[in-house]
Amino acid sequence: MDISGTALAFYGLGATAVAASAYKVHRRLQLSKAKHPSLAGHARMARRIASLVPFYEYGESRFFCSDGAPAEIADQRRAGFMRLAALYETRFRETTRRTAEVAERISDVQFTDAYRVPFQYSRYVRRHLKIGTFLQSSAGVTVTDLDGNRFYDLTGSYGVNLLGYDAYKGTMERGLGRTRELGPVLGPYHPVIADNVRRLAQISGLDEVSFHMSGTEAVMQAVRLARYHTGRRYLARFCGAYHGWWGDVQPGVGNPLPANDTLTLNDMSENALRVLRTRHDIACVLVNPLQALHPNGSAPADTSLVDSGRSAHVDRPAYAAWLKELRAVCDARGIVLIFDEIFVGFRLARGGAQEYFGVRADLVTYGKTVGGGFPIGVVCGKRELMKRFRDDRPADICFARGTFNSHPAIMGAMNEFLQLLDTPQVAALYDGIDERWNARTHELNKRLEDAGVPVQIVNLSSIWTVCYTQPSRYNWMLQYYLRAEGLALSWIGTGRLIFSLDYTDADFAAVCDRFVAAARAMAQDGWWWRDPAMTNKSIKRAILKEMIAERVPLLRGRFGF
């Protein structure tokens, strides 16, 4: 090659390198635009910032006036808090004693206990308002603790409890009975599985089914199948959506490693669609239709209630239109559309989110309630996506097993559950389901408004979140007043209340009475006192200053604490 030929080759290489970097920069920019501006939308940054948050806590005096409340309000709050503490101490004595005994050896109990309220208040609250982790029994829509206290259950057992606890006691018992002769034999199937597969295929509108032990495993398998069949690497999910605790679907805080093969996109956004339309390396889009309640928001736990910024709003037609757009883009680009219906499946409608929003997915995961009270994860999918081997390349397989998959007792209970779905009693529960739950929400909201408390409910059918209508640092206290009124909440407190469909109007009226009484008591104890100048923004700014002062003690005086 002569000199001019060599130079040309260099220019050519240079031009290719520049074009490649320009393409990379363009792709990066496009992805940045398709992210939600919140920290949840920026997983790496969220992890970095989380690692900088220092621990500090409010002492006895600041605990009651961290919002700058005057002394008489702080006294009022203290008196209310101590009254509540005395009530908890006597009413829940045995339950909390037994909890304290085991807590030291059960890390999960330590974790949930530490993360019920914002960390600045947590230790003080834990010292005085102890929450027991034991229950003795359930009946109808209630649960009873070790002290004999009956609570209306608003936990829904993480969403498993759709038809009412008594229904699952029946499905579990009959399921065990029907498979007793085979007992714990694993590998070969109990014949009951055939009817489960038939029913699930009919409900999902899909061809094949695989069984797993948890929702997390079902999602793992669906994503793995999508990657196997498309030969592509990336999983696209939407900001704030929960899909279990497996690393790839937990790209932000909570995962010790970054999730390098996950793209977290802005929900209901044209920029997100642009990314899906233009990239060639996206295997699947994972959708949790629960996000219709709070697009781009995560499970709204009370521990994050530092102000009243929690918001929720359901626009069913808009979310359905968004899913339709996603469907069309996935079709055009050969991307697998996965609906993760582990929570909302069977709850929004018999046919789940696919039926509720009128959009069909390529793979659907189910879990929770479909195990008839036992642990479960299910993937339903199109035949060509469910296949785990290739006829033309025998060594290229998509491996997925699990010792307890298709356990006879679970298959038995599942069959009992699926049969229940076809009974007139359960059909009646689905009949007018949204109208019923919307009317109930409306009724409680009206009563809360009449009571003059800054609390409102937003619901997606039987799934509720509590929102707060004026800025406050103390909204997380409501969970303790609700428990005192005999309402059982899950550890994320007022962020998610889940009703079983067997709630009668009378049960619901009792819940309303208690809810309003709790909110009233909290208001009377002064927790919602408010400096008119206080806003959610000003609260956040004050907390940020506290954190900076904690990191840089020299600044403490400057910020006035």
Ligand SMILES: Cc1ncc(COP(=O)(O)O)c(C=O)c1O
């Ligand atoms: C939408 C969704 N996907 C996956 C999971 C994980 O299921 P599991 O807890 O059974 O592993 C959950 C659990 O809450 C969920 O709500």
